[in-house]
Amino acid sequence: MTAPRLIRPAGRQGPGPIPHGLLESLDLIVARRASGALPGDRRAAGLGSGTELAQLRPYEVGDDVRQIDAAATARTGIPHVRLHVPERTLTTWIALDLSPSMAFGTADRLKSDVAEGVTLTLGRLAIRRAGRVALMTFGAGTPRLHPPRASKPGVVALQRALEEGVAPDGHHEPGALAGALRRIGRVATQPGLVVVISDWRDEDDWTRALGALAQRHSVMAIEVRDPRESAVPAVGRLALVDPETGERVEVDTSRRSVRDRFAQIEADRRARVARELxxxxxxxxxxxxxxxxxxxxxRRLS
Known part of the structure; x- marks a missing residue:
């Protein structure tokens, strides 16, 4: 699949300020939403280095002498070693929609601006506790994976990816969301947190792939909306263009039946997404x- 040239959408405002204090308050909340999966909170298979004691036993030939416990050895007169549960860091996988409809916005900012802010916020939270963050973009050609990274390189990778923009109008890709979710399922071998950021417009057949991820990972779906998508004003005849397909249609918004039908179709679509999730x-x-x-x-996370 040929990837379209990404664009910086007109009217781009950016996500706005992200106060450090609010970021601090979201830190533990997001961690708890990932089933309490803070580093050290999950038991990994086997024994190894870590902070949680798994076993205290007599020394055996071949044991690492650095694991000898001085207190137990002095108390019993027999060399003892301490074995610990290894800690496993949490990886946050962010699936970000770059389809043309994300460049739409009629209020304070574009949907892509909100998606950018959420991506940066969750990315910064992901690395705060020695975790890693990975980004999977979709809706603009073949899903592109930015592999898990920790610390500052993880956030820098997110920022660079977000600077690339979104796909131009008319580049709708059926099944893009499902394809991205399936790919995350193949590469995310350890349980983690998966966050899907999209407007869920013109996306089909994603339920099976998302359900498979939810069986192994903690999953969060963030839907980005614009108020004009749910209600059209009475302003006479309008020429509208579907950003996903490029199709142009003219409607007479002065007719109440047209406005009501528009609102009902959108309400049904949103209800269907919410019901499946x-x-x-x-x-x-x-x-x-x-x-x-x-x-x-x-507010939603607290």
Whole structure:
């Protein structure tokens, strides 16, 4: 599949400020949403280096002498070694929608601006506790994987990826979300946190792939909306273009039946997405281009 040339959408505002204090308050909340998967909170298979004691036993030939416990040895008169449970860091996998519809926005910012802010916020939270963050972009050609990275390189990789922009109008790719989720399922071998950021427009057949991820990982679905997508104003005849397909249509918004039908179709679509996510037991957070998306995210996570 040929990847379209990404664009920086007109009207781009950026996500706005991300206060450090609010980031601090979200830190533990996001960690708890990942089934408490802080470094050291998950038991890994076998024994190894770590902070949690697994076993205290007499020394055997071949044991690492650095693991000898002086207190137990002095108390018993027999050399003893301490074995620990190895710690396993948490990897956060972010699946980010770069399809043309993400460049839409009629309120304070574009949907892609909100998605960018959420990606950066969760990426910074992911590395705070020695964790790693990976990014999978979709909707702009073949899904592109930015592999897991820790510390500052992880955030820098996110920032560079976000600077590339979104796909131009008319580059709709059926099944892009499902393809990205399947690829994450293949490369994410250890349980972690998967966050899907999308507007879920014109996306089909993603439920099976998301359900498979939810069986192994903690999954969070963040839907980005714009208020104009749910209601059209009465402003007479309008020429509208579907950013995903490039199809142009003219509608008479002065007719109440047209406005009601428009609102009903959108309400049904959103209800269908919410219903499928609920069935899969995936946490669903809806954010808007109107208002403070970061405050809204914090309220939903708290």
């Amino acid at each position: 609920r069935r899969l037991q995936v946490e669903h957070i809806a954010l808007s281009t109107e208002g403070d998306w970061l405050q809204a995210l914090g």
